[in-house]
Amino acid sequence: MKVSIIGATGYTGAELLRILNMHPAVEISYLTSESHTGAAINTIYPHLSGVYDRCLVSMQAMEDIGRESDVVFIGLPHGHAMEVGKKLAGTVKIIDLGADYRFYNTATYETWYKVPHTHKESGAVYGLTELYREKVKAASIVGNPGCYTTASILALAPLVQKQLVDVTTLVVDAKSGVSGAGRGLSLGSHFTEVFESVKAYNIGGHRHTPEIEQALSELAGTEVVISFTPHLIPMARGILSTCYAKLKPGVTPEQVDQAFADLYGREYFIRLLGRGGYPATKNTRGSNFCDLGWHVDARTGRVIVVAAIDNLVKGAAGQAVQNMNVMFDLDEKTGLNQVPVYP
Ligand SMILES: NC(=O)C1=CN([C@@H]2O[C@H](COP(=O)(O)OP(=O)(O)OC[C@H]3O[C@@H](n4cnc5c(N)ncnc54)[C@H](OP(=O)(O)O)[C@@H]3O)[C@@H](O)[C@H]2O)C=CC1
Numbered sequence: 001m002k003v004s005i006i007g008a009t010g011y012t013g014a015e016l017l018r019i020l021n022m023h024p025a026v027e028i029s030y031l032t033s034e035s036h037t038g039a040a041i042n043t044i045y046p047h048l049s050g051v052y053d054r055c056l057v058s059m060q061a062m063e064d065i066g067r068e069s070d071v072v073f074i075g076l077p078h079g080h081a082m083e084v085g086k087k088l089a090g091t092v093k094i095i096d097l098g099a100d101y102r103f104y105n106t107a108t109y110e111t112w113y114k115v116p117h118t119h120k121e122s123g124a125v126y127g128l129t130e131l132y133r134e135k136v137k138a139a140s141i142v143g144n145p146g147c148y149t150t151a152s153i154l155a156l157a158p159l160v161q162k163q164l165v166d167v168t169t170l171v172v173d174a175k176s177g178v179s180g181a182g183r184g185l186s187l188g189s190h191f192t193e194v195f196e197s198v199k200a201y202n203i204g205g206h207r208h209t210p211e212i213e214q215a216l217s218e219l220a221g222t223e224v225v226i227s228f229t230p231h232l233i234p235m236a237r238g239i240l241s242t243c244y245a246k247l248k249p250g251v252t253p254e255q256v257d258q259a260f261a262d263l264y265g266r267e268y269f270i271r272l273l274g275r276g277g278y279p280a281t282k283n284t285r286g287s288n289f290c291d292l293g294w295h296v297d298a299r300t301g302r303v304i305v306v307a308a309i310d311n312l313v314k315g316a317a318g319q320a321v322q323n324m325n326v327m328f329d330l331d332e333k334t335g336l337n338q339v340p341v342y343p
């Protein structure tokens with residue numbers, strides 16, 4: 001299977017290469033970059049030396065890329081994938097790691113991302129694999145979920161789906177390592193700004209809010225709105241998402257346990273730590289696992305669910321490869337069974 005990556009010099013592009021090297025059915029075709037065209041990928045990412053020495057090409061070579069690929073991953077900032085998608089649609093399978101293909105209602109995308117959606121007829125499918133596997137199987141274009149959204153939706157989905165919680169009370173408090181912001185330099189993500197500090201940002205206005213709401217509304221069968229507060233923390237990788245909801249009267253802790261077991265009991269990449277479990281980013285680092293633990297607080301009538309993922313793996317490149325495996329009818333774990341890096 002021939003694979004190309006558009007935007008290979010980003011963190012998600014590099015992570016795709018790390019994972020795809022362990023995938024027996026994959027052969028890399030083209031890697032693109034506009035600012036490093038002609039350079040070898042291992043000069044941009046020395047950790048790939050001895051594994052990949054491929055030269056980067058411009059995405060202007062799109063016709064060649066389309067002809068010589070079966071699947072194309074796009075790791076560009078939002079707003080840039082649609083042009084690529086329009087050119088390649090119908091010739092290859094496309095998995096976009098950004099936000100351009102995540103929304104069924106493109107007006108929601110336009111409102112939150114403040115750019116016009118120029119590929120409304122794409123037929124793209126939202127690629128949270130465990131929840132939309134059947135749709136992903138038949139998809140030509142997949143909008144791979146965001147990192148905060150993957151952790152938060154997976155944490156709340158069983159409770160919302162089984163109608164165990166009051167959906168007007170959902171609160172998501174999430175923390176991300178700095179690689180979530182990509183490799184580009186910015187004041188907010190440089191060392192002295194981030195080290196020895198934790199800060200909230202985009203309170204009430206983060207772009208992952210409508211994405212979480214889209215999935216939870218579909219599961220609930222009614223429109224759901226949430227309060228979502230992201231935080232930046234001084235580590236490279238990892239997301240911890242702590243989610244709160246008021247239980248409906250009479251719901252028992254055993255019903256909560258059952259909801260998680262019913263939805264995820266057979267899912268390899270979702271590890272249920274159970275009631276009283278404490279997920280930690282260190283236990284998922286470098287892997288495609290999402291760890292979930294939950295607590296039923298009888299005193300407040302709330303359920304609190306904690307999810308841990310690696311933002312670059314289950315939150316981006318790993319889930320993208322998981323989706324590729326589903327689209328090509330391969331074992332979903334292919335290329336993805338690495339044990340987390342610990343400690
Ligand atoms: N980092 C994360 O944890 C996650 C990221 N994502 C999403 O995945 C996508 C890629 O993220 P990430 O790899 O972190 O981003 P990076 O900022 O690390 O890389 C972005 C890539 O896009 C290219 N690029 C930047 N600006 C432009 C432009 N104007 N036109 C064309 N190419 C451009 C750069 O390549 P060059 O300059 O070499 O051409 C680079 O390869 C984004 O949409 C992001 O939101 C999703 C989930 C998690």
Ligand SMILES: CC(=O)N[C@@H](CCC(=O)OP(=O)(O)O)C(=O)O
Nearest residue numbers: 098099146147148176177180181
């Ligand atoms: C720490 C950090 O800055 N994280 C990013 C989210 C990364 C991601 O998943 O973004 P997309 O939805 O754009 O793909 C942010 O808050 O914007």
